[in-house]
Amino acid sequence: MHTDPAHLVTDPAALQALYGEPGEASLKKEVDHVHPHYRAFIEAAPFAMLATCGPDGLDASPRGDPAGFVEVEDEKTLLLPDRRGNNRMDSLLNVLADPRVALLFLVPGVGETLRVNGTARISVDPALLERFAMDGKLPRSVLIIDVQTVYFQCSRALLRSRLWDPATQVPRSALPSTGRILSDLTAGTFDGVAYDRDLPARVAGTLY
Secondary structure, three states: OOOOHHHOOOOHHHHHHHHOOOOHHHHHOOEOOOOHHHHHHHHHOOEEEEEEEEOOEEEEEEEEOOOOOOEEEEOOEEEEEEOOOOOOOHHHHHHHHOOEEEEEEEOOOOOOEEEEEEEEEEEOOHHHHHHOOEOOEOOOEEEEEEEEEEEEEOOHHHHHHOOOOHHHOOOHHHOOOHHHHHHHHOOOOOOHHHHHHHHHHHHHHOOO
8 A cells, every 4th residue: 555655654753743642541540550440350351362572573362261360469460371272372482582461451341441561471380370270171371470550441442343232243154264264265275164063062172
């Protein structure tokens, strides 16, 4: 896409002039620890997005479990179990290269989200893994997140998107199935029909 360079914002001063000064509340809401009010959001959240940065670029990965799956160890430390997945390890490989992470917590039905920035370490301490056992199975590892900043994000994005409105839910059949995607991406060499057929049982049997 061709864009006239004259219309590009290329320096902080121009950006500040475009948007103006941040509101007072947007600055006062940020703290360097997990305040009790922010802890309530974390403990109510069954879903979070984990953002990481590595040599090959950025990654944003979904994380989910029953509400409170990210434990608040203390006001400066969060614990995030890494559950069974596809073994790509994009997020974890990034953490090994660059420990900076960001988390975005979502609570169903609540417009505000919670943002946490910090650094992470990967632990396989047996006692720590045992704390996060589900259905008798341990996570492969646990991220120990050292908190640097925490603040809530206002509800505008979720209100505009109507994310929690049941009327906006899209039936899964309205989009290509995962098997169809894999089949088309591999020019039909991947058996997408079999993949779709076996997927529900495979996911149910490998949650933990």
